[in-house]
Amino acid sequence: MRIPTMTIAFAIFLWTAMAVPTAAGSEPARAAFSRTLESAPEAERYSAQEGASQESRELYEQGRRQLEQENFSQAVEVFSQLVQRGDYRPDGAMYWWAYALGRGGLSQESLKVLRELIEKYPDSQWINDARRLRGEVRGDSRGVGVGVGVGTSAGYVEGVSVGESAGYSERASGIYSLAGRDELSEKDELRMAVLDSLMRNDPERGLPQVEKILSGDASASVKRRALFVLAQSGHEQAGRILAETARNSEDDSLRHRAVEYLGIYGGEEGFQALEEIYAASSDVRTKREILHSLMLSGRRDFLLGVARQEEDSKLRRAAIHQLGVLGAGEELAAMFKQEQDPQMRSSLLEALFIAGRSETVAEAALNDSDPSLRRNAITKLGALGGETDLLLQIYRQEESPEVRRAVLQALFISASDEALIELVKSEQDPGLRRSIIRLLGLMDSEKAADFLLQLLEEQQ
Numbered sequence: 001m002r003i004p005t006m007t008i009a010f011a012i013f014l015w016t017a018m019a020v021p022t023a024a025g026s027e028p029a030r031a032a033f034s035r036t037l038e039s040a041p042e043a044e045r046y047s048a049q050e051g052a053s054q055e056s057r058e059l060y061e062q063g064r065r066q067l068e069q070e071n072f073s074q075a076v077e078v079f080s081q082l083v084q085r086g087d088y089r090p091d092g093a094m095y096w097w098a099y100a101l102g103r104g105g106l107s108q109e110s111l112k113v114l115r116e117l118i119e120k121y122p123d124s125q126w127i128n129d130a131r132r133l134r135g136e137v138r139g140d141s142r143g144v145g146v147g148v149g150v151g152t153s154a155g156y157v158e159g160v161s162v163g164e165s166a167g168y169s170e171r172a173s174g175i176y177s178l179a180g181r182d183e184l185s186e187k188d189e190l191r192m193a194v195l196d197s198l199m200r201n202d203p204e205r206g207l208p209q210v211e212k213i214l215s216g217d218a219s220a221s222v223k224r225r226a227l228f229v230l231a232q233s234g235h236e237q238a239g240r241i242l243a244e245t246a247r248n249s250e251d252d253s254l255r256h257r258a259v260e261y262l263g264i265y266g267g268e269e270g271f272q273a274l275e276e277i278y279a280a281s282s283d284v285r286t287k288r289e290i291l292h293s294l295m296l297s298g299r300r301d302f303l304l305g306v307a308r309q310e311e312d313s314k315l316r317r318a319a320i321h322q323l324g325v326l327g328a329g330e331e332l333a334a335m336f337k338q339e340q341d342p343q344m345r346s347s348l349l350e351a352l353f354i355a356g357r358s359e360t361v362a363e364a365a366l367n368d369s370d371p372s373l374r375r376n377a378i379t380k381l382g383a384l385g386g387e388t389d390l391l392l393q394i395y396r397q398e399e400s401p402e403v404r405r406a407v408l409q410a411l412f413i414s415a416s417d418e419a420l421i422e423l424v425k426s427e428q429d430p431g432l433r434r435s436i437i438r439l440l441g442l443m444d445s446e447k448a449a450d451f452l453l454q455l456l457e458e459q460q
Contacts, residue, residue: 054196056088075100091124102137110137184221192225199233207237220251231261243273263293275302288318295322304331317347324351333360346373353380375406382410388419417445
């Protein structure tokens with residue numbers, strides 16, 4: 001049986017005739033791809049390659065930023081170049097190449113690249129992501145709309161999610177909106193290449209040159225490139241300079257770039273600086289960027305403090321989301337049991353889902369008193385997998401059409417063809433029966449195809 005794998009945290013597919021009403025509305029199909037950007041940090045952190053050229057490293061960064069700005073044709077060009085070079089994160093470059101092709105509407109080309117990635121790099125950290133993306137691309141190429149988008153059905157909105165109809169259209173002004181690879185003159189390109197080599201060869205003499213550029217009248221593009229060279233150097237003073245830039249730079253893009261680099265490269269001094277800047281700042285955008293950087297560096301304790309005590313609801317939800325990415329399931333489950341606010345409970349459920357806390361999601365699917373949140377939990381059970389028996393139990397016990405449709409959606413997501421075939425045989429409602437048959441037709445399952453052929457013959 002050939003079953004399209006779904007992206008666990010981010011893809012909820014539903015045949016359009018079955019869409020369950022949601023509080024925030026349905027995201028467009030492209031939003032399912034957008035969410036994959038949030039699922040990449042683990043593979044991204046462990047796929048670095050020594051010996052790569054500076055140009056390849058910068059190309060990779062440029063490609064990521066083109067994706068984040070939704071410039072997919074440019075991203076396709078960049079990552080295809082990187083794959084041909086093969087000297088820096090070739091598996092990651094191939095993944096993002098396929099991602100950009102899929103987001104650009106070139107589904108078949110995307111599937112070809114993903115197939116090559118899976119065959120060429122079977123032990124890659126990107127394999128699971130590639131298989132999940134393949135499921136998304138297959139679903140999108142079949143015209144499967146996104147029904148209950150993960151996190152949209154009960155108010156999981158601004159500040160965490162990516163889809164514009166989920167309320168977060170200002171991603172372009174957040175941490176990922178920093179300019180792509182800066183276009184420099186030939187003279188400045190040479191200057192930065194020399195600076196990079198000097199920092200590698202003799203960082204003690206290169207460091208003052210970086211500080212001179214950052215404090216001087218060089219263009220913003222040159223300063224951003226110099227900051228990148230500094231962050232990549234690993235020098236013990238890099239954290240201090242990045243922190244000073246994050247605190248004091250008058251250039252917003254340079255300051256935000258410094259915040260990002262502090263989380264990735266800044267070490268203990270960088271973490272402390274980010275926490276101090278967060279406490280002193282009144283700017284929600286800056287604080288949200290800091291939370292993301294602290295997630296990349298694994299600062300769970302600080303994020304927990306924000307999730308529990310932050311007065312700004314947007315920032316609190318952002319911290320909750322980052323905890324989900326970090327896998328803080330136990331802490332999030334405790335918060336979920338105590339929380340009363342519907343929107344915050346929805347954000348907590350989303351984070352529990354991302355963290356893979358299936359037992360808490362299952363409990364909400366069975367017993368939660370909020371109908372919208374309960375349906376949301378049911379669909380998430382499908383993406384978590386391994387809950388077919390529980391989903392069938394809910395379907396048979398429930399009379400609500402909305403709940404039963406949510407269960408069908410979950411069974412489709414989990415590729416439970418046998419369960420759906422069983423329900424076709426027992427379901428008496430003509431509308432629901434037709435909906436199940438439609439889902440079976442989308443599953444790319446030989447068993448489903450055999451059953452549909454048998455069913456067709458019985459109708460003749």
